[in-house]
Amino acid sequence: MITQSNFSLSGADGKLIIGDITFDEINPNAPIILFVHGFKGFKDWGAHNLVARYFAANGYRYIKFNLSHSGVPADNPKDVSDINAFAENTFSKELFDVNAVLDFIEKSFGKEAKVNIIGHSRGGGLAIIEAANDLRIGKLITWSAISSFNSLWKKDQEAEWKSNGKIYVTNARTKEQMPLNVSLLKDFEENAATLNILRAAKRVNIPWLIIQGDDDVNVPFENAQKLADANTNSRLVRIEGANHVYGATHPFESGTLPPLLFKVCEKVLMFLGE
Template sequence: MIKKEFFTLSGAKGRGMLMDLTYDENFKDAPLVIFVHGFKGFKDWGTHNLVANYFAQNGYRFLKFNFSHNGTTPDNPIDFTDLIAFSDNTFSIELDDLNTVIDFAINGSAIPRANGVYLIGHSMGGGISIVKTAEDKRIKKLVTMGSTSSFHNLWPKEAEKQWKLQGIMYMLNSRTNQQMPLKAGLLYDLDKHPERLDILKKAAEITQPWIIIHGDADNTVSPTHAKQLHTAQPHAELLLIKGGDHTFGGTHPYAKNTLPADLQKFCNAAIKFLNK
């Protein structure tokens, strides 16, 4: 039987991070996958729970979490109610959050101890996962899903000068119609840590097994990003899913109880890779 357990960790600046662990109760010490969501994402977006269930049915524990500054709160896990936190987010904060989650998985205080973890990172979370995998040998394998190859690609380059002058920029969330504020601290974080936050540089340093999966019809993060990542790390596997978009057919909300066809292809490819 598939079970789900919930936890709250203290993330960056003491903000709570809600997380859940999905597993088959017959395999409580199964290998652990940590899912890293993307920009304007959250752990319960659209199809993420179906993916968690699918991995559990195939012999994995699946841990997903909300970054401390993604704009949700433990009380409102699917709404962007904390735009102050969202505006204060940086890539270094997300790397710290991910480290906290891995520590939680490895120390075995609340869940059966993992000897190592597998990461699946989507979109911006893919970039975070690449940097973290290059730095942390506790990560045994990496799967990236529509990953960006540069954090600078998340906004128009020409906007950066004005952004720094004004100290803040607003990005429209087309799903909620919210104007999402981002302080210039996000840019200054990139300026302060140019080598650590260079995704392609970190990609070249990865020694763990890695599969790069991207939809060839991704209009949000072009498949060019996947090819750049593969060029940087040719030992990684590259899989382009024909007709796949940025979420492989997932939407939010998602009313069906079966995976979209392209997302099923993603899951099968990822599980096959992790099973090797």
């Protein structure tokens, strides 16, 4: 029987990370997949729970979590509503959180447990950096991954950002204006070498599957090509007609995966089985 257990731990600045593990009870020692969500995303967005059940049904423990400054509070896990936490986020805080979850996995399942990491969008950038630096990761999978963190804003916004202390991004679904404090930009500038995704991509020396839709207006296909060019041992798979989230929406009412997201999961399953 497929079941889901919850966990929580301390993340960046002591803020809570909440997560869950989806697994089949008949296979408690199954290999691990860790999923890292993207910007304005969270562990229960859209079809993420259906994806978790898919991999649990196919012999994996699927672990997903909310980054501590994702803006998704524990008492309202279905949307980004903690605007202060969202505003205070930085990429270094996100990497701290990913490491905290990897530490939790190591403590829970042992040092020998290799983790297959999937990162979506901005989470893909985090996963690439982590995979380049952390020997606990066995295989890397990126979905619609960015190739640079500063692709999330326009260069001409930076002067205004520094003078006003914040800029705003729109939540496409709720139309709410969501602030980003200038600490995000300062962190990116001060840790430019560590946060250089393409530089990290060159150093990834584990199997890497790059999946990208060719109808993605959020992260154009050229980003996937840049990542593939940076690491010739990677494998790039184009999903024809797929948008940034492979046909999922939030909330997602269907009990079955969108066809293009199902195709993505099949590609990942084949890759993990090699």
